[in-house]
Amino acid sequence: MMPHSGVVDAAAKGVKLGGGGGGALMVRRVASGKLLSASSHLLFRATILATLCLVCLFTVHYPSLLSHSFHLSSAAAAAANGKHRAASRSSHRSLLGSSAAVAYGGAAWEKEVRRSAAPRRDGGLSVLVTGAAGFVGAHCSLALRARGDGVVGLDNFNSYYDPSLKRARQRLLASRGVAVLDADINDAALLERLFDAARFTHVLHLAAQAGVRYAMRAPQTYVASNVAGLVSVFEVAAKHADPQPAIVWASSSSVYGLNTDAPFSEEHRTDRPASLYAATKKAGEAIAHAYNHIYGLSITGLRFFTVYGPWGRPDMAYFSFARSIVAGEPITLFRTADGADARRDFTYIDDVVKGCLGALDTAGESTGTKSGKKRGPAPLRVYNLGNTSPVPVTRMVAILEKLLGRKANKRVVTMPSNGDVPFTHANVSHAARDFGYRPATPLDAGLRRFVDWFVHYYKLDTAKIAKGKRKSMAMSAAS
Numbered sequence: 001m002m003p004h005s006g007v008v009d010a011a012a013k014g015v016k017l018g019g020g021g022g023g024a025l026m027v028r029r030v031a032s033g034k035l036l037s038a039s040s041h042l043l044f045r046a047t048i049l050a051t052l053c054l055v056c057l058f059t060v061h062y063p064s065l066l067s068h069s070f071h072l073s074s075a076a077a078a079a080a081n082g083k084h085r086a087a088s089r090s091s092h093r094s095l096l097g098s099s100a101a102v103a104y105g106g107a108a109w110e111k112e113v114r115r116s117a118a119p120r121r122d123g124g125l126s127v128l129v130t131g132a133a134g135f136v137g138a139h140c141s142l143a144l145r146a147r148g149d150g151v152v153g154l155d156n157f158n159s160y161y162d163p164s165l166k167r168a169r170q171r172l173l174a175s176r177g178v179a180v181l182d183a184d185i186n187d188a189a190l191l192e193r194l195f196d197a198a199r200f201t202h203v204l205h206l207a208a209q210a211g212v213r214y215a216m217r218a219p220q221t222y223v224a225s226n227v228a229g230l231v232s233v234f235e236v237a238a239k240h241a242d243p244q245p246a247i248v249w250a251s252s253s254s255v256y257g258l259n260t261d262a263p264f265s266e267e268h269r270t271d272r273p274a275s276l277y278a279a280t281k282k283a284g285e286a287i288a289h290a291y292n293h294i295y296g297l298s299i300t301g302l303r304f305f306t307v308y309g310p311w312g313r314p315d316m317a318y319f320s321f322a323r324s325i326v327a328g329e330p331i332t333l334f335r336t337a338d339g340a341d342a343r344r345d346f347t348y349i350d351d352v353v354k355g356c357l358g359a360l361d362t363a364g365e366s367t368g369t370k371s372g373k374k375r376g377p378a379p380l381r382v383y384n385l386g387n388t389s390p391v392p393v394t395r396m397v398a399i400l401e402k403l404l405g406r407k408a409n410k411r412v413v414t415m416p417s418n419g420d421v422p423f424t425h426a427n428v429s430h431a432a433r434d435f436g437y438r439p440a441t442p443l444d445a446g447l448r449r450f451v452d453w454f455v456h457y458y459k460l461d462t463a464k465i466a467k468g469k470r471k472s473m474a475m476s477a478a479s
């Protein structure tokens with residue numbers, strides 16, 4: 001520090017002496033020479049310091065910088081293939097705004113994808129499961145793996161409900177040899193990379209924004225996942241995958257909306273959705289028709305009916321009611337305007353998994369190629385996967401009370417007009433005919449398995465629950 005301030009002093013003196021004769025000029029020249037050499041010295045040191053800082057910064061942020069540059073180069077490659085596709089891709093990215101942080105690519109990543117995608121039986125499928133850390137996705141991935149199919153999962157681990165439950169499912173899947181990547185379905189570059197790394201025969205597309213009533217609060221997330229995300233998956237399957245996979249995806253019983261004919265059949269009207277959730281699923285079915293028609297993609301939509309069971313979704317009524325009953329908190333029960341209980345065709349997860357695997361096994365091949373040529377029409381199917389016996393929600397609560405050994409603190413209100421429908425009831429004859437779908441789990445048996453898992457997963461005091469259970473049974477026997 002000292003030499004620098006000395007030079008500055010000399011220079012200042014030189015300026016001050018500048019108004020005098022030759023001697024003064026001499027002094028000024030010497031001073032400015034000194035100033036020049038000191039400045040370049042200073043500049044050199046500053047450059048070294050800045051370089052060191054940059055090296056430190058790069059080291060600390062290495063993974064994200066790496067992933068970012070991968071995305072940029074992927075986007076550039078996509079631009080070379082077609083500007084339009086790149087533009088639509090970036091608009092989806094900005095819709096979600098998070099996919100740029102995903103780290104993927106590289107030899108180790110591709111090796112892991114190929115390992116997980118490889119079937120372990122002759123004629124086994126190789127399935128890309130989107131939403132694999134979700135409730136239905138995790139169960140289907142485990143079932144596919146257990147019978148020797150190859151499975152690669154992806155999930156964006158969003159916080160619609162507790163992501164730690166999704167991470168626990170991911171760990172369970174990893175222990176069975178299924179890799180679940182942190183990735184978003186709107187990240188087309190990632191999907192392309194996946195199809196470059198492995199030849200998936202099928203896509204089981206379950207990633208979606210679920211929940212009927214939440215659509216009032218976060219409408220855009222439904223559009224981003226259930227419409228833009230679905231298109232993203234179809235686009236890559238139609239135009240990039242070689243050969244094209246067959247796709248089975250999750251529609252919903254909610255597409256029946258205000259339909260009053262029961263039981264709900266695939267032939268019934270689905271043009272009167274009661275919620276935005278239902279509307280996005282219905283839009284998905286129309287989008288599926290277009291991709292099947294234009295690109296020859298084999299597409300099967302499955303209309304799930306209020307699926308429940310172990311490892312379920314905490315936002316659903318049976319799960320949130322169980323938590324509230326244990327915590328001694330009130331639950332709200334919806335009743336229709338004419339005083340009837342809401343009823344649901346509650347469908348147990350194992351039955352739904354059988355339906356999903358049956359749909360995959362009978363999907364039929366896609367007939368298009370990535371060059372745009374189509375050999376002929378490809379299958380386009382839609383099936384109900386329900387339980388065929390609607391149960392009042394009050395009955396579901398009574399079963400939970402019995403299993404948990406505690407009475408619920410019930411608050412009954414008229415069903416708000418927030419997208420809910422008073423009842424659902426599936427006719428499953430098409431699924432039975434085409435892949436032998438036969439739901440076999442009554443609600444009390446399914447809820448018992450759910451409660452066993454629930455108590456274990458949340459480490460609840462089983463002695464306390466058993467004591468409460470005995471008390472409640474004695475009370476109901478006495479009354």
Ligand SMILES: O=C(O)[C@H]1O[C@H](OP(=O)(O)OP(=O)(O)OC[C@H]2O[C@@H](n3ccc(=O)[nH]c3=O)[C@H](O)[C@@H]2O)[C@H](O)[C@@H](O)[C@H]1O
Nearest residue numbers: 210211212252253254304305306316317332333334342393
């Ligand atoms: O089949 C589907 O396609 C959908 O199923 C599921 O929707 P729903 O059938 O509405 O399930 P869920 O919220 O568990 O409410 C169950 C019952 O409890 C009643 N209910 C609900 C909440 C409450 O506080 N009180 C109440 O009475 C409510 O009135 C209803 O009668 C999935 O969430 C959805 O993602 C989609 O997959």
